Amino acid sequence: MVADPVLLQAAADLFPNGISRYAVGGLLVGLGTVLIYIGTGIPAGASTFLESTLSYVSDQSRFQQYVGSRDWRLVFTAGIILGGLAFAATFQSGLVTSSLYEPGTTGQLYEVAGVTLWQTDVQPWRLFVGGILVGIGTRIGKGCTSGHGVCGVGSASKTSLVGVLTFLTVAIGTAQVVAALGVSP
Amino acid sequence: MSDRHPLFKPLIFVGGIVFGFGLGFSHMARPEVVLNFLQFEDLGLPFVMFGAAIVSGIAFALLPRIRDAAPLTGDPYERRLKPFDRNVLVGGAVFGVGWGLSGICPGAAYASLGVGNVTILWALAGMFVGAYAQGYWRSRRQARDTAATGAD
Numbered sequence: 001m002v003a004d005p006v007l008l009q010a011a012a013d014l015f016p017n018g019i020s021r022y023a024v025g026g027l028l029v030g031l032g033t034v035l036i037y038i039g040t041g042i043p044a045g046a047s048t049f050l051e052s053t054l055s056y057v058s059d060q061s062r063f064q065q066y067v068g069s070r071d072w073r074l075v076f077t078a079g080i081i082l083g084g085l086a087f088a089a090t091f092q093s094g095l096v097t098s099s100l101y102e103p104g105t106t107g108q109l110y111e112v113a114g115v116t117l118w119q120t121d122v123q124p125w126r127l128f129v130g131g132i133l134v135g136i137g138t139r140i141g142k143g144c145t146s147g148h149g150v151c152g153v154g155s156a157s158k159t160s161l162v163g164v165l166t167f168l169t170v171a172i173g174t175a176q177v178v179a180a181l182g183v184s185p
Numbered sequence: 186m187s188d189r190h191p192l193f194k195p196l197i198f199v200g201g202i203v204f205g206f207g208l209g210f211s212h213m214a215r216p217e218v219v220l221n222f223l224q225f226e227d228l229g230l231p232f233v234m235f236g237a238a239i240v241s242g243i244a245f246a247l248l249p250r251i252r253d254a255a256p257l258t259g260d261p262y263e264r265r266l267k268p269f270d271r272n273v274l275v276g277g278a279v280f281g282v283g284w285g286l287s288g289i290c291p292g293a294a295y296a297s298l299g300v301g302n303v304t305i306l307w308a309l310a311g312m313f314v315g316a317y318a319q320g321y322w323r324s325r326r327q328a329r330d331t332a333a334t335g336a337d
Contacts, residue, residue, distance in 0.1 A: 014228045017212075022229035025211020026236025029292075032204030033237065034244040039196040041255030041262050043245070046292030050316035061327060062320035075194045077295050079201020084299020086202060087209030092300060101210065106217035110301070117301020122216045122288060124307040130287020131294070131311020133279050136319045138291060138312075141276020142267045145290040146204075149234045152267070154241035159269040163277045164234075170281025175223030178286060185217065 020100040032083075033150055036076075043155065045147025046080065047138040049073045089115045121185040126178075141167070190257040207237070208296035215297070216288030216305075223285055283315075 036044045052066035052073045066073075090096040092103075093116040108119045120127075138144040141163055143152060148167075152160020211233040212218040222230035249262040267273075284290055289297070289308045297305040 016227050017229055019229050019232050022211050022232035023236050025207045025209075025213065026233035027240055028207025028210060029204050029233065030207075030237035030240025032200045032202070032207060033241045035203060036197055036200035037241065037244055037255075037262075038248065039200075039255060039257045040193065041258055041260035043241070043265065044197075044200070046290075046295065049295075050291065050312050051320055054313065054317055054320060058317065058320070060320050060324040062324040072194055072197050075197045076201040076204075079198040080205035080208070080292060080295040081299040083202040083205020083207070084209045084214055084296035085301075086299075087206045087296075088300045091210060104212055104215065104218065106215055106221075107302075112301070115301075118215070119302050120216050120297070120304050122220070122304075124304060127216070127287050127289060127305065127308035128311040130283040130285075130289055131308035132315040132318075133283025133286065133311075134290060134308075135283075135312035135315020135317075137276045137278070137280025137283055137315075139276065139316050139319045140272050141280050142273060144280065144292070145234060145284075146237075146292045150237040150241055151245075153235070153238040155245045155264045155266070156242070157264070157266050159267045159273055162269065163273050166274055166277030167281035167284060170278045171285035172223050172225075174282045174285025175220055175288075179220075179224050 017102045017104065021102045024100050029146075029150060030154075033146070033154075043147075043151035044076055045143055045151055046077070047144035047147055049077045050135055051139055085115075088117055092116050092118060123183075123185065126183070137167070193257045196257060204292065205296040205299055207233075208293050209300050213293045213296075214300050214302070216308075219284070219288035219290075219293070223288070287311075 033044060036042055048066065051063055052070035055063035055066050055070050091101050107121050110117055110119065143160060143163055148160040148163040153164060208214045213230065213233050218227065219230065221227040245264070252262065254261050287308055289305065291312060294305055294308050294312065298309070
């Protein structure tokens, strides 16, 4: 097989960190979803946790519909946080390495008790304002990147496909505008 | 609920760990990496979402043919499709502005806390504020609509 060096270079420019860490990470995200689905029949998304947890502290009628699922959603979210920590304690700390894992150069690394942790350089105001919009949007739009993007697309739901196309297009436009305005990081 | 299988929560917990580990491994828990994708500087990210959707899609398609109901809940394996309405577009657009501004979405934000990103607490605080604001508004609207119907 003859590989065209120009094409190879173009592909390398589009994927500066390769694709394996993304693909393997995605397979694991899918596997976590599948484990829960096999045992419970629940296609779990991550964003309902926001409203279900608010039902502990607010008696607004909107949140009461999540009282039945709020306990296991806390457990799911605790698992996600612990999964992130397990990744930090292994691959991020360099304790485990693999040709499938490409370390990154973004943000700041720091160490606590022998575990290499990571912190973003993205400014707090962007995270906070973005978080507010994400919180509003995901609940009005009935799902997020996992509920619509993984479970919805996985079940070939037209609603979810439209949801994903909407937020993907708007997010790309927003990120381009923000970058063009010179906001960084 | 008290009548749930004793393994219900442990399984959810293990599923969450695998899910969060995958978000860490894929670097989707790093806002910079998400922003690099949205700015077309690194196109790897769709492999996360679509890779996950393919894996879950296979399970969603196969399981209903193998078994009738899930062992831990007795719930049938069925497609629980969300109805389409204008909210999907409005909410999706608002979500998109937030995602494009911050590089953060709910699942990835929880995992981000796990990889040590304490700054992400700003995003989590924002998400709760946003989710509360929409819940407050929709509770009021629902109460008003119910009252209006009742008066008819």
